[in-house]
Amino acid sequence: MVWICDKVLHKICGRGSLPGTEFEMCVFRECDFTEADFSEFDFADCVFDRCRIVMTRLEKTGMRNVAFEGCEVRGVDFGLCRKFGFSVTFRECHLSFCSFHELKMPKIPFSGSALIECFFSECDLTRADFSGCDLERTLFDRCSLERSDFRTAVGYTIDPASNRMRGACFARDGLEGLLTQYGLEIKG
16 A cells, blocks of 8 residues: 655546555545545545546545545445545535435535435434535435534425434425425415
């Protein structure tokens, strides 16, 4: 294993161009990691800035304090990452068809991101920040959404019977997304 620390890696395409498998305090800027295999890699205190992370494999990948900013993230199963120490943030990203399973992500910010057809199951999203997010067709199943902020989120459909939601914040005009499964017609 090769350890890389405190480097800016710019416009790299694919895994084969990476000089190591352990990265600490690195910035990946405008890289294209489409179909790359990062299995058993370690990322600590790293930033992915405006990168394409599409169908990228993350089996047993370590992600500790990793920030995704302005990235396109599609078809990625974050549930395959190592659970211990898992810590990520997303800002102004486009996530689609991504899966999060049995991950502890309290206070995670998804600020200003689009999460389209993503799947969260058995996740701890306590106090998560979904400010300005589009959650179209995203599914939450058996998650802790307690004290999470959905006030400026749009497009969500969340079943309160399948998730713990005490203290979660919603705007009045978004309450329809909590009642969809009951087949109610809301007018007004």
